[in-house]
Amino acid sequence: GAVVSQHPSWVICKSGTSVKIECRSLDFQATTMFWYRQFPKQSLMLMATSNEGSKATYEQGVEKDKFLINHASLTLSTLTVTSAHPEDSSFYICSARVEAVNSPLHFGNGTRLTVT
């Protein structure tokens, strides 16, 4: 149980274009999902907390107008990287948890974004 599906697995786009990444909880409902970014040989960096039916909460230093998050249902959150630039190239990973005490995060397989 507690499967998180993320799509696409990888994407290559041209500078200036936008890319949408989907994150779905397949067998549970998630009122909260988390989006992380990871650069090579670095740890996970939390970008934002996605809240179903309300605005996302962004971490300090993360541009909310550049990284648009929509959590339209209890099983789907999307991250859109707008006007992507080469420095946005990274590994983006979503995660979600079952709404239970001390339940762990479950991660999607990640999306490797390359901006040319």
Add this chain to the structure above:
Amino acid sequence: QKEVEQNSGPLSVPEGAIASLNCTYSDRGSQSFFWYRQYSGKSPELIMFIYSNGDKEDGRFTAQLNKASQYVSLLIRDSQPSDSATYLCAVRLTNAGKSTFGDGTTLTVKP
């Protein structure tokens, strides 16, 4: 001081040995503690979680938590080459809150 600190690696152990991974955290009110394994190029996968003082065992893995010392560890017995990965410690302050990750410790198990 980082919120979650892990012993700097890389850590190398021979096959069959015990690998010991350590993590300290700064917020004494932290409630839940997690260990994740991340293979190169992949997303993290959960190994164990613990929230009570003491030991918790699952197969070859044992998590140890000492809230008084703000310390959590992961022991891997009978290490296998397939255990070679980066191990991430994560700490959560409240049940519904965000998780804070350490920088990870890279483990190499040599055949």
